[in-house]
Amino acid sequence: SQTIHQWPATLVQPVGSPLSLECTVEGTSNPNLYWYRQAAGRGLQLLFYSVGIGQISSEVPQNLSASRPQDRQFILSSKKLLLSDSGFYLCAWSRLAVGQLFFGEGSRLTVL
Amino acid sequence: DAKTTQPTSMDCAEGRAANLPCNHSTISGNEYVYWYRQIHSQGPQYIIHGLKNNETNEMASLIITEDRKSSTLILPHATLRDTAVYYCIVRPLNDYKLSFGAGTTVTVRA
Numbered sequence: 440s441q442t443i444h445q446w447p448a449t450l451v452q453p454v455g456s457p458l459s460l461e462c463t464v465e466g467t468s469n470p471n472l473y474w475y476r477q478a479a480g481r482g483l484q485l486l487f488y489s490v491g492i493g494q495i496s497s498e499v500p501q502n503l504s505a506s507r508p509q510d511r512q513f514i515l516s517s518k519k520l521l522l523s524d525s526g527f528y529l530c531a532w533s534r535l536a537v538g539q540l541f542f543g544e545g546s547r548l549t550v551l
Numbered sequence: 552d553a554k555t556t557q558p559t560s561m562d563c564a565e566g567r568a569a570n571l572p573c574n575h576s577t578i579s580g581n582e583y584v585y586w587y588r589q590i591h592s593q594g595p596q597y598i599i600h601g602l603k604n605n606e607t608n609e610m611a612s613l614i615i616t617e618d619r620k621s622s623t624l625i626l627p628h629a630t631l632r633d634t635a636v637y638y639c640i641v642r643p644l645n646d647y648k649l650s651f652g653a654g655t656t657v658t659v660r661a
Contacts, residue, residue, distance in 0.1 A: 471647055473649075475651075482651055482652060482653050482654065483589075483595065483651040485648060485649070485650060485651075488647055488648060490647060496647075498648075527592075529594045529595075531594070533647075533649075538583060538585055538600060538642055538644065538646075538649060539585075539597045539600070540587075540595070540597065540649055541597070542594025542595050542596070543594055544593070544594065545592070545593065545594050
């Protein structure tokens, strides 16, 4: 069966510090991978998606970046965090051409 | 560009059926209707999807009108654990992206 893991689950970072959130999928190959963010009391915002290694599409211009160094690994990064980067970050995967997304447990980021 | 319209919130009684409406009057012929829900502090969970026929699975039923301009998600016997935000989404089958709107906050009351 397929599983998705993301970490860390929670983190508190100062403004201007770097960020790295990691997501891995097991039990499937060549998945579509996604990063979403949910600010407090807000809806889910698609940040990045990837259909293959090294292929990243950005949906919202910001100080975040994403990378896919391996088939089942998706990393969300920032060189310098802003207060507005606080939120609940969710990684998800799907099979090609199928709309059913499977979400990870989420990473709650607080920038102070 | 909001493709779906859902009520902001609704209450339902435990043990009764919950009927969640969704309007998608501009839906295209190749777009499917998807439903997800998000329980507080968790990632969204897929519920069901359909194109034009009614669909049923172990979680819910999806009723799509003949003109496909609206649909209803039915939770047959709501429980307290069904309290969540429910999202109705339309997208083409081969589109990689899935965009979530504001959804409907459903509160199941004992």
